[in-house]
Amino acid sequence: MERRKVLCVGWEEHSSEVTEHLRAGGWEVLASPDLATMQRIQAQQHAQVGVLLLKNSPPERLGSLEQCLRLLRNVEWVGVCHAEALNSAALRELVLSYLFDYHTQPVDWRILDLTLGHAFRRAQLRRRDNEYLQTAGCMGMVGHSAAIVRLQQQVRKVAVTEVPVLIGGESGSGKELAARAIHQCSPRARGPFIAINCGSIAPSLIHSELFGHERGSFTGATAGRQGLIESASGGTIFLDEIADLPLELQTNLLRFLQEHTIHRVGSTRNLHVDARVIAASHVDLADAVASGRFRDDLFYRLNVLPLAVPSLRERKSDVPELAQHFLQRCMADKHQRRVEGFSQQAMTAMMSHGWPGNVRELCNRVQRAIVMTDQRLITPADLGLAVESSAIGIGLDAARTTAERDAIALTLGRVHRNITHAARELGISRMTLYRLMDKHGIALGAE
Numbered sequence: 418m419e420r421r422k423v424l425c426v427g428w429e430e431h432s433s434e435v436t437e438h439l440r441a442g443g444w445e446v447l448a449s450p451d452l453a454t455m456q457r458i459q460a461q462q463h464a465q466v467g468v469l470l471l472k473n474s475p476p477e478r479l480g481s482l483e484q485c486l487r488l489l490r491n492v493e494w495v496g497v498c499h500a501e502a503l504n505s506a507a508l509r510e511l512v513l514s515y516l517f518d519y520h521t522q523p524v525d526w527r528i529l530d531l532t533l534g535h536a537f538r539r540a541q542l543r544r545r546d547n548e549y550l551q552t553a554g555c556m557g558m559v560g561h562s563a564a565i566v567r568l569q570q571q572v573r574k575v576a577v578t579e580v581p582v583l584i585g586g587e588s589g590s591g592k593e594l595a596a597r598a599i600h601q602c603s604p605r606a607r608g609p610f611i612a613i614n615c616g617s618i619a620p621s622l623i624h625s626e627l628f629g630h631e632r633g634s635f636t637g638a639t640a641g642r643q644g645l646i647e648s649a650s651g652g653t654i655f656l657d658e659i660a661d662l663p664l665e666l667q668t669n670l671l672r673f674l675q676e677h678t679i680h681r682v683g684s685t686r687n688l689h690v691d692a693r694v695i696a697a698s699h700v701d702l703a704d705a706v707a708s709g710r711f712r713d714d715l716f717y718r719l720n721v722l723p724l725a726v727p728s729l730r731e732r733k734s735d736v737p738e739l740a741q742h743f744l745q746r747c748m749a750d751k752h753q754r755r756v757e758g759f760s761q762q763a764m765t766a767m768m769s770h771g772w773p774g775n776v777r778e779l780c781n782r783v784q785r786a787i788v789m790t791d792q793r794l795i796t797p798a799d800l801g802l803a804v805e806s807s808a809i810g811i812g813l814d815a816a817r818t819t820a821e822r823d824a825i826a827l828t829l830g831r832v833h834r835n836i837t838h839a840a841r842e843l844g845i846s847r848m849t850l851y852r853l854m855d856k857h858g859i860a861l862g863a864e
């Protein structure tokens with residue numbers, strides 16, 4: 418069984434009382450007189466919960482405490498303070514933003530024990546969630562839908578071969594990510610991965626960009642330069658939007674695929690280059706061949722191993738996991754903790770949205786929501802999505818879940834977040850209420 422560890426911070430004067438009580442309750446107590454020591458201890462000990470003695474301190478001390486709490490995001494904190502300390506708006510803000518719960522002095526040890534038990538379970542749940550998200554992000558490709566699992570399997574299979582891969586899929590669906598995953602899983606993983614968007618380079622430059630040039634080969638070519646294909650030697654070159662490659666360069670690329678040699682612009686010398694080619698297109702290349710915009714022999718050469726990245730519409734079940742993934746990634750980048758998750762309405766809105774911009778659109782909307790929201794749970798409005806006006810069409814299970822979550826959230830709001838009163842109103846035990854709050858991602862502090 419996992420050892421229950423608790424950090425005790427700021428309790429110098431009452432240290433023996435607290436530590437003895439917690440030890441008697443089976444906790445391994447890690448007492449720390451100051452914030453710096455606390456961080457050092459936590460780096461080695463990984464306590465799940467913490468008991469923090471809060472005082473109405475000057476703003477700079479509260480500032481460093483806040484910084485510390487941001488860094489120790491995986492600890493569930495329970496604060497203890499005198500009731501009058503909560504007259505300070507700054508302290509209230511800190512409690513609401515960073516603590517799992519708080520108690521006023523004198524401490525009722527029985528209630529504190531219960532809260533610490535809940536906080537411990539929540540920390541365990543959070544860690545399981547993190548571990549799940551990490552394994553889910555197999556090769557960086559988050560998702561467990563049948564479509565993405567199939568793609569992950571295909572990626573592993575094609576990675577061990579040397580033949581070209583052609584990746585199809587809508588814009589923003591993850592074609593470049595799939596190409597990177599193939600590279601990372603391949604024996605070339607230690608070599609370079611060079612990505613180039615054929616549609617974004619001026620036609621006059623693309624030849625020398627891809628194949629390089631010799632000194633004096635055109636006006637301004639004052640020195641010889643390696644092209645991108647050459648610089649991918651030992652690794653992989655990813656040619657995105659391959660349909661935009663001009664016809665004459667398609668011929669050069671075909672030669673490279675057949676003979677593994679290139680000519681720099683202004684040179685007739687054959688250069689051997691060992692780079693694997695992965696190409697991608699959001700338009701159907703077979704159509705481009707039919708309309709004469711793409712060489713058929715190059716198409717067949719590239720199309721040996723075709724992979725299709727599914728649109729997000731076709732794998733809606735991945736939306737919650739992807740949204741959570743982007744939320745965690747942004748929160749880690751910004752070292753903040755205020756946003757705890759998505760409201761049920763936000764989840765429902767995301768599940769019914771059509772995602773024309775695919776995963777890129779989802780990522781952008783989550784980033785926007787983190788900036789826009791002033792609540793702990795992101796709402797549909799934060800995401801720029803419409804609220805679902807009714808439960809029609811979402812299925813009975815989802816409707817039940819939504820109703821359960823809304824009832825809990827509304828009741829907690831009505832009784833000013835008092836767990837005992839909320840449980841009584843809802844007709845369930847306090848334990849069941851905590852369990853349901855965990856299930857729905859409702860934090861005690863969230864409005």
Ligand SMILES: Nc1ncnc2c1ncn2[C@@H]1O[C@H](COP(=O)(O)OP(=O)(O)OP(=O)(O)O)[C@@H](O)[C@H]1O
Binds near residue numbers: 560591739777
């Ligand atoms: N399964 C996934 N898991 C995590 N992130 C993803 C996933 N799929 C796509 N993304 C992210 O979505 C964004 C868009 O993905 P990517 O650039 O690979 O799409 P694309 O199909 O190559 O787009 P385009 O056709 O416009 O070049 C990137 O930030 C990528 O990391």
